[in-house]
Amino acid sequence: MNLQESVLDNIKYNQQGLIPAIVQESDTGEVLMLAYMNRESLxxxxxxxxxxxYSRSRQELWHKGATSGHIQKIDGIYYDCDADTLLVKVKQTGEACHEGYHSCFHYELQKDGTGKILQEKAIAGGMKLGKILEEVYRVILDRQKNRPEKSYTTYLFEKGVDKILKKVGEETAEVIIAAKNNNPAEVVYEVSDLLYHLLVLLVEQGVNLEKIAGELQGRR
Structure with a gap:
């Protein structure tokens, strides 16, 4: 296959004009779903x-997340050596599965032939919080690298770990005070401040969110 030519002309579709597309989450490597594309949807x-x-049951194109809002932003599309299967790496908003799970592959086939659910359905807002934390983490990484002027995050990195730790301590105290005052709105505000400063600390220490997620998953 000449890579300088249009690869679309060399993709091998089946007799129905379709090609399987494996969808994988870019950040975690988790396989989210398997769907089919035709040339137009590709x-x-x-x-x-x-x-x-392309929906085989409805016989029409469909835009993932158009109704639910659970869209998939594409990071890259790859094809295999036979050019008859696609791998689509995405950033998933919300859940990929129509049953309310993050991945469609949430059932495990047991040795006795029975099935087991591997995931719990996402708690409303839970996956959204995770995505926001990932976005903020990436912004902080960018601030650490590029150090834009008049950025508070830049200021923290330039002052160093002692300043960051001081802010983590201060924000922790603010959370405690808000909770002792039985003020939920203030708790939300102060916890948000604390989470931000914890993310700055993680970046400063070179710890990514996947390591935290892995630790929590192990404890769970």
Whole structure:
């Protein structure tokens, strides 16, 4: 295959004009779903940066998340050596599975032939919080690298770990005071401040969110 030519002309679709597309989360490597694309949905995916598929049951194109809001932002589309399967790496908003799970592959086949659910359904807002924390973490990483002027995050990195730790301590105390005052609105505000400063500390220490998630998963 000449890579300088249009690869779309060399993709091998099946007799129905479809090609399987494995969708994988970029950050975690988790396989989210398997769907099918035809040439038009593949072209739309490339043009829009969001996943489009072809529904075999409805016989029509569908834009993932158009109704639910659980869109998939494409980081890259890859094809295998036979050019008959696609791998689509995405940033998933919300859940990929229509049953309310993050991944469609949440059932495990047991040796006795029975099934086991591996995931719990996402708690409303829970996955959203996780995505926001990831976004803030990436912004903080950028601040650490580029050090834009007049940025509070830049100021923290330039002052060093002692300043960051002092702020973590101060914000922890603020959370305690807000909780002792039985003020939920203030708790939300102060916890948000604390989480931000903890993320700055993680970046300063070179600890990514996957390591924290792994530790919590092990404890769970």
């Amino acid at each position: 072209e739309r995916s490339l043009a829009t940066g969001e996943t489009w598929f």
